[in-house]
Amino acid sequence: MATLLAIKYSAGQLEILDQLQLPESCIYIPINNVQDAWAAIREMKVRGAPAIAIVGCLSLAVELRKLTDVESKKDLNQMIKDKLDYLVSSRPTAVNMQLAAEACVKLSSELLENDSVDAAAARDAILKHLEAMLENDIADNLAIGEYGAKDMVEKTGKSKLRVMTHCNTGSLATAGYGTALGVIRSLHKANQLDHVYCTETRPYNQGSRLTAFELVYEKMPATLICDNMAAAAMKQFKIDAIIVGADRVAANGDTANKIGTYQLAVLAKSHNVLFYVAAPFSSIDFEIPSGDSIPIEERPHSEMTHTGSIRTAAAGINCWNPGFDVTPSQLITGGIVTEKGVFRADQLEHD
Ligand SMILES: CSC[C@@H](O)[C@@H](O)C(=O)COP(=O)(O)O
Numbered sequence: 641m642a643t644l645l646a647i648k649y650s651a652g653q654l655e656i657l658d659q660l661q662l663p664e665s666c667i668y669i670p671i672n673n674v675q676d677a678w679a680a681i682r683e684m685k686v687r688g689a690p691a692i693a694i695v696g697c698l699s700l701a702v703e704l705r706k707l708t709d710v711e712s713k714k715d716l717n718q719m720i721k722d723k724l725d726y727l728v729s730s731r732p733t734a735v736n737m738q739l740a741a742e743a744c745v746k747l748s749s750e751l752l753e754n755d756s757v758d759a760a761a762a763r764d765a766i767l768k769h770l771e772a773m774l775e776n777d778i779a780d781n782l783a784i785g786e787y788g789a790k791d792m793v794e795k796t797g798k799s800k801l802r803v804m805t806h807c808n809t810g811s812l813a814t815a816g817y818g819t820a821l822g823v824i825r826s827l828h829k830a831n832q833l834d835h836v837y838c839t840e841t842r843p844y845n846q847g848s849r850l851t852a853f854e855l856v857y858e859k860m861p862a863t864l865i866c867d868n869m870a871a872a873a874m875k876q877f878k879i880d881a882i883i884v885g886a887d888r889v890a891a892n893g894d895t896a897n898k899i900g901t902y903q904l905a906v907l908a909k910s911h912n913v914l915f916y917v918a919a920p921f922s923s924i925d926f927e928i929p930s931g932d933s934i935p936i937e938e939r940p941h942s943e944m945t946h947t948g949s950i951r952t953a954a955a956g957i958n959c960w961n962p963g964f965d966v967t968p969s970q971l972i973t974g975g976i977v978t979e980k981g982v983f984r985a986d987q988l989e990h991d
Contacts, residue, residue, distance in 0.1 A: 652705030688813020689734035788823030807898035809885030886919035893969030893985020894931025916974035931966035
C-alpha cells in the first residue's frame with residue numbers, strides 16, 4: 641500500500657515534506673545540515689516523535705557524508721556529541737531524539753575506545769547506524785500495526801471496528817506507515833475497519849490537516865470531528881476503541897501525547913471504550929518513573945488566537961497553549977502497542 645513519504649533520504653541527500661504547507665501543497669525541502677534540521681523541527685515543518693528523531697539523525701548523516709577527511713576519532717566523537725546535543729534541544733517533550741542521540745554517542749564512544757578502528761572506519765560505522773533508522777522505523781511500525789489490530793479485534797470481540805484517533809501518527813509522523821494510524825491501516829488492510837473518526841486536534845490541527853489528508857489519500861472510511869465532539873461521537877457512533885500515539889512513555893506507562901489525549905482517555909473510561917497507546921520502544925523513557933517528570937512544551941499563543949494570519953480571538957486575552965498532556969497509565973485500558981507486542985503498563989521492561 642503506497643503511503644505518503646514525510647522523509648526522503650538517499651546517500652547523503654535529505655528532503656522532508658514541509659508539513660506546514662499541507663494539505664494545500666506537497667512541497668519537499670532540502671535539509672543540508674543539523675541547523676536546517678533543528679529549524680525544521682522547531683518550526684514543525686517535520687513533527688511527530690519518530691520523524692523528529694529520524695530527521696535529526698539523518699541531518700547528521702548528511703554532514704558525515706560530506707566529511708571526507710576525518711583526522712581524529714576524538715574530534716569526530718566530540719563533533720557528534722555537540723551536534724546531537726544541539727538537535728535534542730529543538731523540542732522538549734518527545735524523547736525519541738534524546739534516546740537516538742544517546743545510542744549514537746554510546747556507539748561513537750565505543751569506537752573511540754577501540755584501537756582497531758581508525759577515524760574513517762568510525763565515521764562509516766556511525767553513518768551506517770544513522771542511515772539504518774529509516775528502515776528500522778518502518779519495520780517497527782508494521783509490527784505495531786499487526787499487533788495492535790490483532791489485539792483490538794480480540795479484546796473487543798468485533799470483526800469490524802469503529803476507531804477514534806487524535807493528532808497525526810501516520811506516515812507523516814514517522815518514516816512510513818505510522819504507529820496508531822498504522823494500527824488503523826492494518827485494520828483497514830484486513831477489512832476489519834468499519835470507520836475511523838479523527839479529531840481536528842486544535843490548535844495546530846494535525847488531525848484535520850494531516851491525518852484527514854492521509855485518510856483521504858488512502859481511501860479509508862473516515863469522518864473528521866472537532867475535539868469538543870468526542871464524547872458525543874463516542875456515544876452516537878458506538879466507538880469500539882481509541883488509539884493514539886506517544887511522545888514519551890514513562891517507566892510506569894504514563895504517556896505524554898498531543899494535548900487533548902488525556903481528556904479522550906477520561907471520556908473513553910466513561911463510555912467503556914478501550915483506550916490504546918501505540919509507540920515504538922524508542923518512545924519509552926525508562927529513566928523517568930512517571931509522567932510527572934515529562935517536560936511539556938508551551939507553544940506560541942498565536943496558534944490559538946489566529947487561524948493562519950487572521951485573528952480569531954479577542955486581542956489582549958491571556959492564553960495557555962501546552963502542546964501535550966499526560967495520560968495516567970491506569971486509563972490506558974487496551975494497552976501499549978509496541979513493535980514487541982501489546983503490554984499493560986506494569987509489563988513494560990527495558991531491553
Ligand atoms: C507517531 S507520532 C506520536 C506523537 O508524536 C504524536 O501523537 C504527537 O503528539 C505529535 O505532536 P506534534 O506536536 O505534531 O509533533
